[in-house]
Amino acid sequence: MPSADATTCPHCGWPDGGEPFRVLSRHTTATGHTEWTRCGCGSLQVRVADGRGTRVVSRSGPAPGPAPAQADTAIRCRR
Numbered sequence: 001m002p003s004a005d006a007t008t009c010p011h012c013g014w015p016d017g018g019e020p021f022r023v024l025s026r027h028t029t030a031t032g033h034t035e036w037t038r039c040g041c042g043s044l045q046v047r048v049a050d051g052r053g054t055r056v057v058s059r060s061g062p063a064p065g066p067a068p069a070q071a072d073t074a075i076r077c078r079r
Contacts, residue, residue: 009059012041016056020045 007016014021020037024044027034032050039045042062047054 009039009041009043009045011043011062012039014039014041016045017054020047 008014021040022038024036024038035047037045037047044060045056046058048057
C-alpha cells in the first residue's frame, strides 16, 4: 500500500517515527548519529539523528521476494 505521506514508508505505509523493523548499524557523527535500518517490507533506510530530530534521508525499494513474516527484535550496533 504505497503512501504519498513523506513521514511514512512509501512502500508499506509504516510510519517513519515508529520503531524500525531492524537496525542494521549505527554510526556516530559530529552532530549525532546515522542509522542504517530495514523496514518490515524490506526497504533499506538511512536515518539521521541530530539536533533537528530523527528523519529518514534515503530509502530503497523493498527487497525482492516475500516480506518477512514477523518483526525481529531490533539489533543495535554501537561502535
